[in-house]
Amino acid sequence: MSLEQQLQQQLQGLQPEYLEIINESAGHGGYFPGKESHFKVIIVSSIFAGLRLVQRHQKVYAAATGLVAPGQIHALAIHAYEPSEWQGQAPASPLCAHAPKD
Template sequence: MSLEKQLIEKLTTLEPTHLEVINESAGHGGYFPGKESHFKVIIVSAAFEGLRLVQRHQKVYALAAELLNPGKIHALAIHAYVPNEWQGQAPASPECAHAPKA
């Protein structure tokens, strides 16, 4: 099973009302077709109610822990919201300094 699918499976335990897992590996150095190393997660869940931002991230990291080992996910950008905060879009990811140049 792909890392992306494994990550989705783990995050669905938070019963999100919105979940996007975006493979951003192509925008980073060392990319080759099929590489899975950099992901962006946008997740909206009532499970984050009453938690500070760092606690929300810790909750996501705890679920993804086994996928964050060497040779697996190298970077994970997390945008975690409670339902009343979600405005329909997350901030854009920054350009990677080591991205392949066109």
């Protein structure tokens, strides 16, 4: 099972109403086809109600236990929303300074 699939499975514990996982590995240094190291997670769940941003991130990291580790997920961009906050899209990720040059 790929890291992306494992992450998808583990985040189901947060009861998402919406969950999108984007593999952004290709935009980072050291990328090769099939590499999984950088992900962006957009998650909408009522579990985040009343929580500060850092608390929401802590819940996501706790759900991803074991995956954010050396040799696995190197970076995880988290966009966590309550259903009432979700506007249908998350901000774009910044470009990596070590991204492959064309």
